[in-house]
Amino acid sequence: MTDSPSTPQALIVGVGPGLGLSLARKFGNEGFALTIAGRSEQKLAEFATQLRSEGLRVDTAIADAADPKGFQASLQELAGKITPSVVVYNAAIVASDNILTSDIDYLITNYNIDALGAIIAAQVFTPAMRHAGTGTFLTSGGYAYIDPYPAYATIALGKGGLRVATVLIHKELKDEGVHVASVTIAGGIEPGTAMAPELIADTFWELHTQPADEWTAETVFDGTK
Template sequence: MTPRCVVIGYGPGIGAAVARRFAAAGFDVLGLARSPGRHAALAGPGIALAAADAADPAGLAAAIPPGTEVLVYNAYAAHLAPPSAQTPATLAADFAVNVGGAMAAIGAVLPGMRRAGRGTILLTGGGLALDPTHWLPAASLAIGKAGLRSLALSLHAELAPEGIHAATVTVGGQVAPGTPFDPDRIADAYLGLHRDPPGAFRAEILFRG
């Protein structure tokens, strides 16, 4: 059976690059996005697109096929305002996507991974999780990425003994071709993490400028 990879938050940059990389490695890839029609030109052989909203936990979970071997969570949300201008509502709405959506997706795949005794969960992190002062208007995103990194590292410790690899790829700069943050280079890191052998699972790969 052809292994399946689901990329949540499919779009230009990391999402499409990861989908291409796993498709080239022999996976059937499903890219989930709020408006998949906008990204149809990015899809290639082995990549199908479907609609799902990371802000809708039940809908997101229902869109993930059974038997998914690799889950990539690349969705995010940000209300751009400095920390003092954020409100409980903006922080909660963004956190619901940045961390809550990831948890909904993980909850959808984890029972099957546990039955199989294997699987990979990869979460797209950001440098703001390490230095939230780097871009103060992205305060809500920084809080979300810090929470997502905590989730990834905690899941790594919990699930590795079960043969399930949870990890984060922390991208500390603007994604652009031909830079240290080239999306194809970053995508190689996702596939590399998936290929880590049991007993040698890495928890994080960090891209810095």
């Protein structure tokens, strides 16, 4: 299917079988042509096949946030092909680890994926949004940074850095028509519950369609809405 010039484009960075796939499905069902990006070509192909079977328009892009320079180059190449009006940064590494015993390269890699990648994505894609005077850049936050748990140290560090980065970018771009916000997920994502991924994806959509006078840098999803 060929997209018309007026078809809005959404880029989802970090797609797994849970929230990432639900985010792609939500924006696709709302009329967006999708690009899903990640580091596993095989998994992206599987997700793209699933979404296409549902009648959605999907392309894939290989981009590995663990490698900041390579990630930037991949996104810059992608920006030469698409101009997304919505970018969602959903990449993260959730693993049991310890800040005092983890290898330094491991710490750097996880922080690159959890936080730095979002900054790089914003550097690549928000200039076009600023020029257009409109656009949405959203990140998937988490409560890990509120009460850090020693057995999951790097995700706490990453989500803390991601929140600060999102707030900074929000403050810089809000007066230029670009909506930047995080959805801080307060709990584990569980299908079939109040924390189901499709319900969280609905919150991302609500932020995208939110009136400008209601914009905030952070929205908390705790399953009570």
